[in-house]
Amino acid sequence: MTSDTTARVLRLLSLLQTRREWSGADLAERLDVTIRTVRRDIDRLRELGYPVDSARGHAGGYRLTSGSDLPPLLLDDEEAIAVAVALRTAAGGLTGIEESALRALAKLEQVLPRRLRGQVTALQDNLAGITWEEPGPRADxxxxxxxxxxxxxxxxxxxxxxxxxxxxxxxxxxxxxxxxxxxxxxxxxxxxxxxxxxxxxxxxxxxxxxxxxxxxxxxxxxxxxxxxxxxxxxxAPTRHRAVATVQAPADHVRARIRGLATRLAPIDEHTCRLDASDDHLPRIAQTLAGLDTDYTLDADPDVIRHLRDTIHRTVDAIAGLPER
Missing domain, CATH: 2.30.30 (SH3 type barrels.)
Incomplete structure (x- = not known):
């Protein structure tokens, strides 16, 4: 293919990847060519291994479909950066994806233009993540x-x-x-x-x-x-109920504890209510431990027992340690 034809076919591939289906007329208008040229370029893509389906008739169109092999994808600069950064942090919350993410990242970084590789490296060098090895369900x-x-x-x-x-x-x-x-x-x-x-x-x-x-x-x-x-x-109902009335504005609490969403409700400008109810007792203790101000607690007996046991273990652990 000539350079002009190659550029046009790559542009056609990019268009097909942006939405589910295109009519031949729309593609011809975007590429500034005839519908006949669009058909020839579609055939070129098929010869290169891209599975392009077509439907005949007035309402017919073209779309990329799934095939037996994954053909190359075209990414613009912003998409390439987003994919590279996401792959570097892909392990969180998913089972067994870490090794696959690293392999995909290696392939992507090998072909990234130098200008983009520098941006990805800068982003990654200035981002920090913490992986908590907590037991619990992970998505497949x-x-x-x-x-x-x-x-x-x-x-x-x-x-x-x-x-x-x-x-x-x-x-x-x-x-x-x-x-x-x-x-x-x-x-x-x-x-x-x-x-x-x-x-x-x-x-x-x-x-x-x-x-x-x-x-x-x-x-x-x-x-x-x-x-x-x-x-x-x-x-949603939870196994263990724990509701705290906190002597602080809701915005103050929200800024110090992540992920509260609608579980935090203001009572007035100086007080708020935090619903720390959960199926997991240690998670309730962790949420309440994040509070840096006084509060009263309305909780189930099993929550109270767990909190008391946690406090006793903490007191025993620091007994005899010198004050600093």
Whole structure:
């Protein structure tokens, strides 16, 4: 191919990667060529291994589809930087992805232009992350990828789901968004059987199967998936109740403890209420320990026992140590 043709084919590939389907007329207009030239360039992409589907007729169009092998992708400067930085921090919250992320990063950095490699290095050198080796559920990358595709394509999916009561049921839902919160991943979806919005923890999902049936996008109440998920999480029942009335403004507490979302509510300009309820007793203790001001606590007996045991262990550990 000549240099002009090569540049045009690369531009065509870039367009096909930006949205799900293009009409031949739209592509011809974007590339400033005839529809016949678009067809020839599509054939060139197919010869290079890119799986491009086409539909005939007035409403026909072109789209990239999945093939047996992953062809090269075109990334602009901002996308390349974002992918490189994300790969360097890809281990958090996902099981078994660390080695794959490092391999992908090595391939990407090998071909990054020098100007971009410098920006990625500068970003990484000035970012710090802490990996807490806490026991707990971690999301399966393959499941995350499957759900992400069904959310994008608005494709109904079925899966087995284990409830907090350890009851397994088969669910059918319209996936909407994936949301990460508090070290966990959640699927926000509309349950077709219950005809209502539901929040599913990914670590409780198994045997997820796309059905091939696509539906029109369903608007999320309030038009903000993250806010809707936060409100559902704050209203969800927990195993252990712990509510603190804190002698400090809500903004003061929010600035010192991450991830409170709607669990923090102002009472007046000097006082707020913190709902530290959780299924995990140590997490309640950790949240309350982050408070740097006085508070009163309304909590279940098992929470009180756990906090007292924690205090006693701390007192025993520092007994006899010299004051500084």
């Amino acid at each position: 990358p393959a499941l995350l990828a499957t759900l992400a595709v069904t959310c994008r394509d608005h494709e109904i999916i079925t899966f087995d789901y284990t409830t907090r009561q350890n009851t397994a049921t088969r669910r059918r839902a319209e996936p909407c968004h994936l949301v990460a919160s508090g070290g966990l991943w959640y699927l926000l979806a509309h349950d077709t059987d219950k005809d209502d919005w539901r929040l599913f923890r990914l670590d409780r999902i198994s045997d997820a199967l796309p059905t091939g049936r696509r539906v029109a996008p369903r608007p999320v109440p309030g038009d903000d998936p993250a806010a809707f998920v936060a409100s559902r999480l704050s209203a």
